[in-house]
Amino acid sequence: MLRVVSHHHAGHSSGSPFDVVVLAHDERHLRRKVLALRNGLDVLVDLPEAIAFHHGDLLVLEDGRSVEIIAAKEQLYEISGQNGLHLMQLAWHLGNRHLPAQIEETRIVILRDHVIKSMLEGLGAKVSEIVEPFQPVRGAYHGTHSHGHGQGGHSHDDGHHHHDHSHQPSHHHD
Structure with missing residues:
Protein backbone atom coordinates (compact mmCIF):
# COMPACT_ATOMS: atom_id res chain seq x y z
CA MET A 1 0.00 0.00 0.00
CA ALA A 72 -17.39 16.49 2.09
CA LYS A 73 -20.80 18.14 1.99
CA GLU A 74 -22.47 17.81 5.39
CA GLN A 75 -25.93 18.36 6.89
CA LEU A 76 -25.60 21.75 8.59
CA TYR A 77 -27.47 24.69 10.06
CA GLU A 78 -26.80 28.20 8.81
CA ILE A 79 -27.40 30.74 11.57
CA SER A 80 -27.95 34.42 10.97
CA GLY A 81 -28.52 37.15 13.51
CA GLN A 82 -30.46 40.42 13.50
CA ASN A 83 -27.18 42.37 13.20
CA GLY A 84 -23.43 41.95 13.76
CA LEU A 85 -23.63 42.30 17.54
CA HIS A 86 -26.44 39.73 17.78
CA LEU A 87 -24.40 37.28 15.66
CA MET A 88 -21.43 37.76 18.04
CA GLN A 89 -23.69 36.98 21.01
CA LEU A 90 -24.96 33.84 19.27
CA ALA A 91 -21.31 32.81 18.64
CA TRP A 92 -20.63 33.24 22.36
CA HIS A 93 -23.56 30.97 23.29
CA LEU A 94 -22.31 28.32 20.84
CA GLY A 95 -18.70 28.64 22.02
CA ASN A 96 -19.88 28.12 25.57
CA ARG A 97 -21.03 24.64 24.50
CA HIS A 98 -17.75 23.75 22.76
CA LEU A 99 -19.50 23.00 19.47
CA PRO A 100 -17.49 22.98 16.27
CA ALA A 101 -18.55 26.15 14.41
CA GLN A 102 -17.64 27.83 11.14
CA ILE A 103 -17.75 31.55 11.94
CA GLU A 104 -18.09 34.07 9.12
CA GLU A 105 -18.86 37.77 8.96
CA THR A 106 -22.58 37.34 8.26
CA ARG A 107 -23.35 33.81 9.44
CA ILE A 108 -22.33 30.90 11.66
CA VAL A 109 -22.49 27.32 10.41
CA ILE A 110 -22.84 24.33 12.77
CA LEU A 111 -23.71 20.64 12.54
CA ARG A 112 -27.44 19.97 12.81
CA ASP A 113 -28.66 19.55 16.38
CA HIS A 114 -32.34 20.21 17.10
CA VAL A 115 -31.72 21.10 20.76
CA ILE A 116 -29.22 23.80 19.74
CA LYS A 117 -31.59 24.95 16.97
CA SER A 118 -34.35 25.52 19.56
CA MET A 119 -31.94 27.40 21.83
CA LEU A 120 -30.78 29.65 18.98
CA GLU A 121 -34.33 30.38 17.81
CA GLY A 122 -35.20 31.23 21.42
CA LEU A 123 -32.38 33.80 21.26
CA GLY A 124 -33.89 35.34 18.11
CA ALA A 125 -31.64 33.69 15.50
CA LYS A 126 -32.76 32.60 12.05
CA VAL A 127 -31.69 28.96 11.52
CA SER A 128 -31.79 27.33 8.05
CA GLU A 129 -30.89 23.81 6.92
CA ILE A 130 -28.05 23.71 4.38
CA VAL A 131 -25.82 21.02 2.85
CA GLU A 132 -22.27 22.16 2.08
CA PRO A 133 -18.64 21.55 3.13
CA PHE A 134 -18.06 22.32 6.83
CA GLN A 135 -14.87 24.11 7.82
CA PRO A 136 -15.06 24.84 11.54
CA VAL A 137 -12.64 27.07 13.42
CA ARG A 138 -9.81 25.00 14.86
CA GLY A 139 -9.76 25.20 18.64
CA ALA A 140 -6.69 26.47 20.49
CA TYR A 141 -6.23 23.02 22.05
CA HIS A 142 -6.52 21.05 18.81
CA GLY A 143 -2.71 21.17 18.74
CA THR A 144 -1.38 20.73 15.22
CA HIS A 145 1.85 22.52 16.26
CA SER A 146 3.22 23.10 19.72
CA HIS A 147 3.76 26.77 20.51
CA GLY A 148 5.77 27.98 23.45
CA HIS A 149 5.86 24.86 25.61
CA GLY A 150 8.25 25.30 28.50
CA GLN A 151 8.92 28.99 27.89
CA GLY A 152 8.87 31.07 31.04
CA GLY A 153 7.78 28.08 33.08
CA HIS A 154 4.19 28.31 31.75
CA SER A 155 2.71 24.95 30.92
CA HIS A 156 -0.49 24.54 28.91
CA ASP A 157 -1.46 21.65 31.13
CA ASP A 158 -2.47 23.74 34.15
CA GLY A 159 -5.61 21.77 34.91
CA HIS A 160 -8.03 24.30 33.43
CA HIS A 161 -8.61 22.74 30.03
CA HIS A 162 -9.88 19.24 30.69
CA HIS A 163 -13.15 19.60 28.81
CA ASP A 164 -14.40 16.70 26.79
CA HIS A 165 -13.53 17.72 23.24
CA SER A 166 -14.92 14.60 21.58
CA HIS A 167 -17.44 16.23 19.29
CA GLN A 168 -20.35 14.06 20.29
CA PRO A 169 -23.73 15.68 20.91
CA SER A 170 -23.77 16.83 24.49
CA HIS A 171 -26.17 15.07 26.84
CA HIS A 172 -26.26 17.70 29.58
CA HIS A 173 -28.92 20.18 28.58
CA ASP A 174 -28.80 23.59 30.22
Missing part, protein backbone atom coordinates in the same frame (compact mmCIF):
# COMPACT_ATOMS: atom_id res chain seq x y z
CA LEU A 2 1.32 3.43 -0.90
CA ARG A 3 2.18 5.76 1.97
CA VAL A 4 1.55 9.48 2.26
CA VAL A 5 4.97 10.95 3.10
CA SER A 6 4.31 14.71 3.03
CA HIS A 7 1.72 17.34 2.22
CA HIS A 8 1.19 20.78 0.67
CA HIS A 9 -1.33 23.37 1.74
CA ALA A 10 -3.84 24.45 -0.91
CA GLY A 11 -2.22 26.47 -3.67
CA HIS A 12 1.38 25.69 -2.64
CA SER A 13 2.37 23.09 -5.19
CA SER A 14 2.59 22.53 -8.90
CA GLY A 15 1.23 19.63 -10.87
CA SER A 16 -2.24 18.19 -10.66
CA PRO A 17 -3.41 15.50 -8.25
CA PHE A 18 -4.04 12.07 -9.75
CA ASP A 19 -6.97 11.40 -7.39
CA VAL A 20 -9.00 12.91 -4.58
CA VAL A 21 -10.21 11.86 -1.13
CA VAL A 22 -13.48 13.25 0.23
CA LEU A 23 -13.43 13.76 4.00
CA ALA A 24 -15.91 15.20 6.50
CA HIS A 25 -14.70 17.90 8.93
CA ASP A 26 -13.88 15.41 11.68
CA GLU A 27 -11.95 13.12 9.29
CA ARG A 28 -9.54 15.86 8.14
CA HIS A 29 -7.46 15.75 11.36
CA LEU A 30 -4.97 13.08 10.35
CA ARG A 31 -1.85 11.41 11.66
CA ARG A 32 -2.07 7.68 10.90
CA LYS A 33 -4.99 6.32 8.94
CA VAL A 34 -5.83 4.36 5.80
CA LEU A 35 -7.83 6.47 3.34
CA ALA A 36 -9.87 5.16 0.41
CA LEU A 37 -9.40 7.42 -2.61
CA ARG A 38 -12.31 8.16 -4.95
CA ASN A 39 -11.01 5.81 -7.64
CA GLY A 40 -10.60 2.87 -5.27
CA LEU A 41 -6.93 2.96 -4.24
CA ASP A 42 -6.17 2.79 -0.50
CA VAL A 43 -3.28 4.86 0.84
CA LEU A 44 -1.74 4.98 4.30
CA VAL A 45 -1.33 8.39 5.90
CA ASP A 46 1.62 8.07 8.27
CA LEU A 47 2.74 11.48 9.52
CA PRO A 48 5.03 12.29 12.46
CA GLU A 49 2.33 14.49 14.04
CA ALA A 50 -1.37 15.06 13.56
CA ILE A 51 -2.28 17.76 11.05
CA ALA A 52 -5.60 19.52 10.56
CA PHE A 53 -6.11 19.52 6.81
CA HIS A 54 -8.35 21.89 4.87
CA HIS A 55 -10.25 21.68 1.60
CA GLY A 56 -7.77 21.81 -1.30
CA ASP A 57 -4.72 20.60 0.66
CA LEU A 58 -2.62 17.90 -1.03
CA LEU A 59 -1.26 14.63 0.34
CA VAL A 60 1.99 13.59 -1.36
CA LEU A 61 2.61 9.87 -1.86
CA GLU A 62 6.00 8.15 -1.72
CA ASP A 63 5.92 7.75 -5.54
CA GLY A 64 5.58 11.53 -5.92
CA ARG A 65 1.93 11.62 -6.96
CA SER A 66 -0.47 13.79 -4.99
CA VAL A 67 -4.04 13.43 -3.76
CA GLU A 68 -6.32 16.41 -3.19
CA ILE A 69 -8.43 16.63 -0.04
CA ILE A 70 -12.04 17.60 -0.78
CA ALA A 71 -14.29 18.71 2.07
